[in-house]
Amino acid sequence: MPVEIPKDKWTGKVREVSFGATAADGGTRSKSIVVGGDTTLPYMQFEAPTPHTPVIAVEIKSRRPEDWSTLLEETWGDAMNDPASWAKAAEAAGADALVLWLTLADTPEDAVKATKAVLAASALPLMVFGPGQVEKDNELLVAVSEAAKGEKLVLGICEDKNYRTIVATAMANGHLVSARTPMDVNLAKQLNILITDMGLPANRIIMDPTTGALGYGIEYGYSVMERLRLASLQGDGMTQFPMMVTVGFEAWKAKESKVGTGVPEAWGDWKARAIHWETLTTTALLESGASIVVLRHPESMKRIRAAINELMAA
Amino acid sequence: MNHTITFTTSDGKTVTASALTGTLVSDAAQQAGIEITQPCGGQGRCGRCAIQITGGNVRRRSTLRLSQEAVEQGYALACQSVIEGDASILVPEQEKIERNLTTDRVAAEVSVPSGYDINWSQTVRRVNVRMNEPSMDDQTDDWARLQTALRVQHKLETVEASISLLRRLGQVLRDGNWEVNVIYELKNLDNHSAAHIIDVRPSICDEDEPIYAAAIDIGTTTVSLWLVDLVTGQVKAQVAEYNDQIVRGEDVISRIIYASKHGGSDDLQHRVVGTINKLGETACKRLKTRPDQIVKAIIAGNSTMIHLLLGIPAASIRLAPFITAVNHPPLMAAREMGLHFCPDAVVDCLPGVASYVGADITAGVLSNGMDDTDEITLFIDVGTNGEIVLGNRDWLMTCACSAGPAFEGAGVKDGMRATTGAIEEVWINGDTYEPSIRVIGGSKPRGVCGSGLISLIAEMFLTGILDKAGNVNLSLPTKRVRATDQGGEYVIAWADETSHGHDIAITRVDVDNLLRAKAAIYAGFTILAEQVGMTLADVETMVIGGSFGKYVNVEKAMQIGLLPDMPWDKFKFLGNTSVKGAYFALVDTRQRERISEIASRMTYLELSADNTFYDAFTSALFLPHTDMDKFPTVAEALLSKEKR
Amino acid sequence: MALTGIEIFKLLPGGQRPPHPKANCKECGIPTCMAFAMKLAAKQVELAACPYVSEESKTKLAESSAPPIRLITLKGPGSSIKAGNEVCLFRHEKTFYNKPGLFVRVKASQANIAAEVAKADAYKVNYVGMDFTVDGFAVEADTLSGTSDPTKFADAVKAVRSATKRPLILVAKDAKVLEAGAAALPGETPLLYGADSANWEAMGDLAKKLNAPLAVCADNLDTLADLTDKLKGKGLEDFVIDPSSTKLGASIAKYTQIRRLALKNFRALGFPVISFACNAADEGIAAAQAIAKYAGFVVLDKFVPELLYGLLVLRENIYTDPQKPIQVTPGIYEINNPKPESPVLITTNFSITYFAVANEVEGSGLPAWLLVCDAEGMSVLTAWAAGKFDSERIAKAIKGFNVASKVSRKRVVLPGHVAVLSGELEAELPDWEIRVGPREAVDLPGYMKTALNN
Structure with missing residues (x-):
């Protein structure tokens, strides 16, 4: 019985956004990364090819984090001591891009120093994120933005509370912003409107709709991303931005990943569970529309890389 | 333990009262016969019951709505302050409720339903009755005498009266010298022989004398x-x-x-x-x-x-x-x-539908006639709650949303009721950011009322003082915009221009309150329409009732996304539709029956039941709305401002 | 296609013109016909509750309400599991109803079957107060295509059955083998796997005889539709379909196509789908995809608790009703490593409220205890208005979560919106200091820095 495969006909398209400037564009990166451009729901390749392979970015910190799981400390070892060696290790582990996450302890000088060190150590396209406290983010990111002028960084976290400062510095120095909103379609759209109202070209916005990890609200992030992708395909211009999610950050916050003792026996082997936690969360979010996933563990990166290859192969 | 509390009022009067430890200052004041206004009902929300502690031992549970400075000066909220020892308390002048209710102005607008005839439309009737005086030969009791006269003279076979009427009947009959005027109500319009007596008056009266x-x-x-x-x-x-x-x-x-x-x-x-x-x-x-x-x-x-x-x-x-x-x-x-x-x-x-959709709304539906038309009508009645009805002669859906009192001037720092001294309309110059204001009563302003707030938000938005999220743009070249602990604020009137000598300003928190209020109402529209598989574009007539409807400027209400962006000729402003509905029911029994039918036909939707409301609400929590496509004329207005 | 509330309304007495004498009669227990129609559209009432609906309307409504994906139930002696009856492509459109059953595969040739199965069968894990287990087992014949020994298969099934009372999936391509296995399960409803282009007749006859659902397998939709169609000709109605792909890209495409077709009432594919994630390169990722993207049954290679736990949680998350207000588990939450002298802030368990408060305090860097009270998932004002957030409930939470044991200074901060409760709370908690905080979360940091700093 011949079955007519129902194909969706969408009018909208996610914007193509590129970050990381090569020498030709006035930067020092070995390549630019392009994300977005989708004209269908994720991996519906019988309708149209998925234009760009999703990006695996790795999270590194400006100074050795004290609250990371020992599983992560074991795997990254001394590379965690300084951002430059961490960047190299991440590149060696197969990262497509790097996310340098600054901390509350950093001064603007520290932030600039760390950024420059990472830019020198690895030629991968770079995103730089503030610690997530509005005033501190403004202070650090403006300094980083100026110091790395022309590198086409992605600056985060750009929220409703500080978007004016971050967007202004991104505009002045040729960077992109990662627009973060707390798991809500409307809020995501509103922030995009506010940012574009300031005059930042739309192809310099990546949205981070945030997510919870598996067991910690993943379903909200999952549905918000599905809805944002649907809205963008339906032609809603203020949702047509590629999405990134900081999965590693969320998944490794979960007790399931973070600790190996004092947990129920039914949770099974710690290390395998922790990797599953990051991997399963990532899988679900890739399939709901993430173009960039920011991970923490090299083993998860490997498994996600293989999964992405299978998804792209269809 | 008993303590002595000395209250001094603004006119210098001193009253001493005794109160136990733990008594609220507001309660102690009430016992002492001193009126302290508590618009929030003593919930510590509004800050209107501020009093000044000039000495003694009073503990503040909450200092909400009081500045640090005010607290240092001894101010406290009467409803949130507990007596713990003897105390002296200064009671400032209380806000007077003095709005000129201008309804008489529109009296002429209410026309009598065409064809009104007391003999056809009315169950209340009046007749003159003449009885023979009782005598030793005619010992009929007073009540039977009246009943007989009504039967013989007016064909009223069965009449009833209350015991209270009977108690005064004898006197009335004698005062009128056995000629009286009887007012009664028919049991129903189809039966003119059964009635209930409302009043008996001791004189004959002319037919055209009012009832x-x-x-x-x-x-x-x-x-x-x-x-x-x-x-x-x-x-x-x-x-x-x-x-x-x-x-x-x-x-x-x-x-x-x-x-x-x-x-x-x-x-x-x-x-x-x-x-x-x-x-x-x-x-x-x-x-x-x-x-x-x-x-x-x-x-x-x-x-x-x-x-x-x-x-x-x-x-x-x-x-x-x-x-x-x-x-x-x-x-x-x-x-x-x-x-x-x-x-x-x-x-x-009159009958209601549900807890939050009452007789004011069933009467409103009657008076706007949406239950008797093919046109899809959206009716909103905005007071402290916003009630919304959508439908036509086939179906009527209704919901209520809690807008809060922001549009009535409460819950806003310099908000006030629409009384003398309230700023009721604002225009802001897009180049200088200087406002022009209109004040009720024409005097110096004291605060901003609901319509003033709507127009203020609209103007601030269109001039770029507010971004679409309601943030105050602090980088504008004007002293009127300034930073505070709670985000930016905009000064509408400087201290020396006001009647109370303080700056009148709208803060970020106020803006948030108003945005929430308008978002709740707009979300109500959206959800109600969505529930029946429609969009607001399907609405053919938009009826606005409540005092809200009389004072508000539609254009500005649209610009902030409170009302849907529709052609102006779709809007009808009916003022108080509730009292109008009651009037129609009063003059025509059939209309009264129609209200019962409306009440039984209306389907109530509880908005808090799921997340769809929250979604619509967040979407509306933006200026004018997250979905700009729904507000084409506002988009146009923004564009033309930009060009300018 | 399902009718909307207003379309249904027009078929009911209240929607008739001229008015039906029994319009809005309330006999169904619902105030108006419109309200009944909307509940009917939401599948919250049965049409039978309306005593006056016309025969004609009944027929129309029945047509529109047939489920696009047939409900399939597998029954073991101890439990059963359902799949199907789904009505949407995206969970936010409505919700996903029947959680896909997670089955652990057992090979007939495997050693220690009963012991292995018993281990998995006993597995129980708790997630936010709910206990999750494995849903059943798939018993697979030695060689899927060849001629496996029916007796050996039957023995394996018996061994499995001796260790579990959960439903089973019997996997073999030889009808005789399956029949032998099924004979060991009297009175049960196992899933028979499965029919393909080669064996469909024999399998169909067996399924008919056993009155059990039959899985049909093919690597393309044309063949699948063809098979269910032919088998329907044999009088069968209950199918499960296996699009037989092990690669993620092909699976997501096919599973989506099947769901879309089913929702468009393409009956030949209107059945639950089974995923053999156990045959994929990365079982965990394949199973995660199957759970999110439309599988009705998922078969795992073996019992691995650390993976199973993750998948059970994912399934619970994806199948959570998105229309229900999001709630946070009531309790005492630590923000920025609070110390005994840190303040106790009070809020409700509406997630948005909780996140607003938690984020503000977290962002301020100030340590605090956040007491989340059970207000039935309502925001502070709504809960207060509805009587779900009063001094009694707050006092109960403070006592119930033993907050006093965590702090040295007994001081709680009420949300400003419920300042009115301060007096009653003082009476409920005489040894506590009751403070009234700001009304909005955004003002909390400022309040904590100034007002609480004494």
Whole structure:
């Protein structure tokens, strides 16, 4: 019985956004990364090819984090001591891009120093994120933005509370912003409107709709991303931005990943569970529309890389 | 332990009272006979009951709405301060409720329904009766004498009267020297032989002499009364007055909670009955008559107001699953309710639909006629709650959303009611950011009322002082925009331009409050339409009722996304549709029946039931809306401002 | 296609013109016909509750309400599991109803079957107060295509059955083998796997005889539709379909196509789908995809608790009703490593409220205890208005979560919106200091810095 495969006909398209400037564009990166451009729901390749392979970015910190799981400390070892060696290790582990996450302890000088060190150590396209406290983010990111002028960084976290400062510095120095909103379609759209109202070209916005990890609200992030992708395909211009999610950050916050003792026996082997936690969360979010996933563990990166290859192969 | 509290009022009067440890200052003041206004019902929300502690031992539970500076100066909230020792307290001048209720202006607009004829439309009738004087030969009792006369002279086979009427009947018959005027109500329009006597008056009267009746709307904030002559059907006077329950809380929830406290129910009932009596007197005075001439009253009002009026416990209205005690209240006599009308005047409270969609809305539907048209009509009645009805002759859907009192000027730092001194309209110059204002009464401003707030937000938005999220843009070249601990604010009037000597400003928190209020209402529209598979574009007529409808500027209300962006000719402003509905029911029994039918046909939708409301709400929590496509004319206005 | 509330309304007495004499009669227990129609559209009531609906309307409504994906139930002696009856493509449109059953595969040739199965069968894990387990087992014949020994298969099935009372999936391509296995399960409803282009007749006859659902397998939709169609000709109705792909890209495409077709009432594919994630390169990722993207049954290679736990949680998350207000588990939450002298802030368990408060305090860097009270998932004002957030409930939470044991200074901060509760709370908690905080979360940091700093 011949079955007519129902194909969706969408009018909208996610914007193509590129970050990381090569020498030709006035930067020092070995390549630019392009994300977005989708004209269908994720991996519906019988309708149209998925234009760009999703990006695996790795999270590194400006100074050795004290609250990371020992599983992560074991795997990254001394590379965690300084951002430059961490960047190299991440590149060696197969990262497509790097996310340098600054901390509350950093001064603007520290932030600039760390950024420059990472830019020198690895030629991968770079995103730089503030610690997530509005005033501190403004202070650090403006300094980083100026110091790395022309590198086409992605600056985060750009929220409703500080978007004016971050967007202004991104505009002045040729960077992109990662627009973060707390798991809500409307809020995501509103922030995009506010940012574009300031005059930042739309192809310099990546949205981070945030997510919870598996067991910690993943379903909200999952549905918000599905809805944002649907809205963008339906032609809603203020949702047509590629999405990134900081999965590693969320998944490794979960007790399931973070600790190996004092947990129920039914949770099974710690290390395998922790990797599953990051991997399963990532899988679900890739399939709901993430173009960039920011991970923490090299083993998860490997498994996600293989999964992405299978998804792209269809 | 007992403490001595010395209150000094603004006129220099000193009153001493004694109070136990732990007594609230507000309670101590009440016991001492000192009135302290508590618009939020003593919830510590509004900050209006601020008093100054000049000495002694008083503990503040909450200093909400007081600045650090004010606290240092000894200010405290009377409703949130506990007496712990002797104390001296200064009571500042209390805000007066002095709005000029201008309803008389529009009296002419209400026309009598065409074809009104007391003999066809009315169950209330009047006849003159002449009886033979009793004698030793004719020992018929007074009541039988009247009954016989009514049967013989007016074909009234069965008549009933209350015991209270019988108590005064003998005197009336003798005072009138056996010629009296009887006012009665037919059981129904089809049966002219059975009636209930309302009043017997000791004289014969002319046919065209008025028979007075009242149409009443009890709003949470305002009570309106129309005095109607049933002979001609004309509205003879329109009066309105603040609901005296306000001092016990501004919103229905506060009143319900107050009513469930010791004696609260009686207090609230007395207050609203008192308000109605006062209105009755004012209206009657104007027509040189007396309230005891009022023979019938039809009352509309939200479900809580009706419950409180009737002294029915209202607690279940507030608690899930939000059930009223009664949606179709029985008929009452004025004397049973303490109304100073004719003692046997029939008081008919109109039926409601649900806890938050009451008789004010069923009456509103009747008066706007949406139940009798093919056109899809959206009716909103905005008061402290916003009620929304969508439908036509086939179906009627309704919901209520809690907008909060922001549009009535409460919950906003410099907000106030629409009384003298309120800024009611604002224009802001897009180049200098300087405002022009219009103040009620033309004096120096004291605050901003609801319509002023709507126009202020719209202007701030269009001039770029606010971004679409309601953030104040602090980088503008004007001193009027300034930073505070709680985000930016915009100064509308400098201290030396105001009547109280303080800057009048709107803060980020105020803007948030207003955005939430408007988002709740807009989300209500959206969800209601969505539930029946429609969009707002399908709406053919938009009817706006409530005092809101009379004062607000549609263009500005659209610009902030409070009202949907529709062609202006789709909007109809009907003012108080509730009292109008009560009036129609009063002059035409068939219309009264129609309200019952409307009430039974309306389908109530509980908005809090799922996440779709929250979604629509967040979407509307933006200027004018997250989905700009829904506001094309606002988009255009923004564009043209930009070009300029 | 399902009718909307207003379309249904027009078929009911209240929607008739001229009015039906029984319009809005309330006899169904619902105030109006419109309200009934909307509940009917939401599948919250049965049409039978309306005594006056016309026969004609009944027929129309029945047509529109047939489920696009047939409900399939597998029954073991101890439990059963359902799949199907789904009505949407995206969970936010409505919700996903029947959680896909997670089955652990057992090979007939495997050693220690009963012991292995018993281990998995006993597995129980708790997630936010709910206990999750494995849903059943798939018993697979030695060689899927060849001629496996029916007796051996039957023995394996018996061994499995001796260790579990959960439903089973019997996997073999030889009808005789399956029949032998099924004979060991009297009175049960196992899933028979499965029919393909080669064996469909024999399998169909067996399924008919056993009155059990039959899985049909093919690597393309044309063949699948063809098979269910032919088998329907044999009088069968209950199918499960296996699009037989092990690669993620092909699976997501096919599973989506099947769901879309089913929702468009393409009956030949209107059945639950089974995923053999156990045959994929990365079982965990394949199973995660199957759970999110439309599988009705998922078969795992073996019992691995650390993976199973993750998948059970994912399934619970994806199948959570998105229309229900999001709630946070009531309790005492630590923000920025609070110390005994840190303040106790109070809020409700509506997630948005909780996140607003938690984020503000977290962002301020100030340590605090956040007491989340059970207010039935309502925001502070709504809960207060509805009587779900009062001094009694707050006092109960403070006592119930033993907050006093965590702090040295007994001081709680009420949300400003419920300042009115401070007096009653003082009475409930005489040894506590009751403070009234700001009304909005955004003002909390400022309040904590100034007002609480004494």
